[in-house]
Amino acid sequence: MIYDASLEELLQRVWDGQRIDQADALRLYGLPLEELAALADRRRRLARANAYEGRGNQIVTYIVDRNINYTNVCNVYCKFCAFYRVAGDDDAYVITIASSARSTASRATTTPT
Numbered sequence: 001m002i003y004d005a006s007l008e009e010l011l012q013r014v015w016d017g018q019r020i021d022q023a024d025a026l027r028l029y030g031l032p033l034e035e036l037a038a039l040a041d042r043r044r045r046l047a048r049a050n051a052y053e054g055r056g057n058q059i060v061t062y063i064v065d066r067n068i069n070y071t072n073v074c075n076v077y078c079k080f081c082a083f084y085r086v087a088g089d090d091d092a093y094v095i096t097i098a099s100s101a102r103s104t105a106s107r108a109t110t111t112p113t
């Protein structure tokens with residue numbers, strides 16, 4: 001392996017929390033995944049250090065993401081799909097915006113699963 005002083009300098013800048021440009025960011029993609037992950041974790045820790053009155057790295061937060069299937073009616077007919085129904089099928093459904101909003105609101109206060 002050939003020693004690359006400019007890469008060492010780049011890694012140090014990332015480690016220190018300095019900004020890098022697009023070309024430098026592209027160079028990071030050549031790193032082994034474990035090294036890139038370690039740098040990403042370092043940057044995350046630096047970014048969180050001052051959050052929550054200095055407890056940012058001790059607090060874990062979550063985002064609740066929902067994909068609402070407002071209908072199961074589809075006209076693509078993918079061969080692997082067991083979800084789709086054809087319009088007029090007994091179990092075809094289309095939910096209203098109001099119904100979707102009610103469902104989302106009722107789940108907004110529940111614990112993520």
Ligand code: SF4
Nearest residue numbers: 074076077078081084
């Ligand atoms: S996966 Fe199913 S629902 Fe999605 S496009 Fe294909 S047939 Fe339609």
